[in-house]
Amino acid sequence: MMDKKQVKKVLEILHQNYPDAECELNYSTPFELMVATILSAQCTDVRVNKVTAELFKEYNKPEDYLSLSESELGEKIRSTGFYRNKSRHILESARILYNEYGSELPQTREELMKLPGVGRKTANVILSNAFKKNAIAVDTHVFRVSNRIGIVNESDVFKTELSLMEQIDESSWSLSHNLLVLHGRRVCKARNPLCEECDVKKYCLYYNGTV
DNA sequence: AACTCGGGGCA
DNA sequence: TGCCCAGAGTT
Numbered sequence: 001m002m003d004k005k006q007v008k009k010v011l012e013i014l015h016q017n018y019p020d021a022e023c024e025l026n027y028s029t030p031f032e033l034m035v036a037t038i039l040s041a042q043c044t045d046v047r048v049n050k051v052t053a054e055l056f057k058e059y060n061k062p063e064d065y066l067s068l069s070e071s072e073l074g075e076k077i078r079s080t081g082f083y084r085n086k087s088r089h090i091l092e093s094a095r096i097l098y099n100e101y102g103s104e105l106p107q108t109r110e111e112l113m114k115l116p117g118v119g120r121k122t123a124n125v126i127l128s129n130a131f132k133k134n135a136i137a138v139d140t141h142v143f144r145v146s147n148r149i150g151i152v153n154e155s156d157v158f159k160t161e162l163s164l165m166e167q168i169d170e171s172s173w174s175l176s177h178n179l180l181v182l183h184g185r186r187v188c189k190a191r192n193p194l195c196e197e198c199d200v201k202k203y204c205l206y207y208n209g210t211v
Numbered sequence: 212a213a214c215t216c217g218g219g220g221c222a
Numbered sequence: 223t224g225c226c227c228a229g230a231g232t233t
Contacts, residue, residue: 025228040228047219048228081217085230119230139228181228190226 001153002203007167010149010200014179017199018186021178030105030130031097032056035090037125038117043080045185051077062103065094089117107131120158128174136164136173141184148188150205 002010015021027033036052055076059065065073074087093115097103105126106112112123124137136142138157142164146152152163168176187194193206201207 037228038230042217042227042229044220044227079218081219081227082215082229083217085216089230117230121229125228137228141228185228 002150002167004167004169006203007151008169010151010203011168011172011176011179013200014183015175018179018182021175021182025125025129025178027052027056027130029060030126031062031103032060033130034093034105034115034118034122034126037122038086038090038093039077039080041082041086043082047079051080062094062097065091066098086117092116093118105130107133109135120161124161128177132174134170134173136161136168137177138164139181140190141181141188142177144190145180145184145188148193148206149200149203 025033025036027036032052035055036048039051040048059068059076068091070084070087070091073091074083077083077086077090080086096115097105107127109120109123109127112118112126113120118126121137121139124135127133127135128137138161143157143160146160146164147154151167152160154160154163164176165173183198183200184190187198195201195204195207198204198207
């Protein structure tokens with residue numbers, strides 16, 4: 001496993017490759033970020049962006065969802081997949097936020113994870129991205145890329161989250177999440193990763209161990 | 212830990 | 223046609 005100095009070097013290289021990383025998940029309100037992140041489960045980013053761009057024109061606050069039925073919202077978000085579950089979760093969460101939180105999102109992980117459809121990953125995205133709480137969200141990209149390179153060596157996403165917090169300075173947790181996601185999407189793909197055009201391959205355990 | 216939800220894009 | 227994608231909930 002890499003030491004912190006090597007990790008920092010890898011992240012610096014990735015940052016040079018992805019200067020747009022800060023702009024990821026830049027929704028205008030925490031509620032919009034929550035909805036978009038719920039929609040993102042097992043769905044590509046371009047489709048989520050396409051759906052939210054249309055949806056948020058009329059439905060961008062919890063109260064906007066109170067009069068929607070599950071099937072009505074389901075049709076609007078159909079193309080993101082799992083739309084019946086997502087529709088139910090979004091409507092239930094909107095109702096809870098309206099009734100119990102004055103339409104504002106809570107800022108603790110415990111309260112966020114009580115909202116239907118909000119798991120640990122989504123809660124951490126909201127904390128780090130909307131509230132700057134310095135959480136680090138581990139999705140499939142972050143899990144795969146950080147373990148391949150050797151930034152961490154863990155068997156599940158929760159342990160990966162804890163190890164990443166040890167390996168990365170707190171001030172760059174949020175940025176590092178975005179860098180690892182972008183690298184996972186564009187280069188370090190789940191299947192057929194583009195190792196030859198990867199700029200951190202010289203540091204990568206996966207590349208140096210298997211190729 | 213395994214299973215289910217799911218439409219759309221791509222080979 | 224078959225495979226895969228910004229996860230979460232239930233058992």
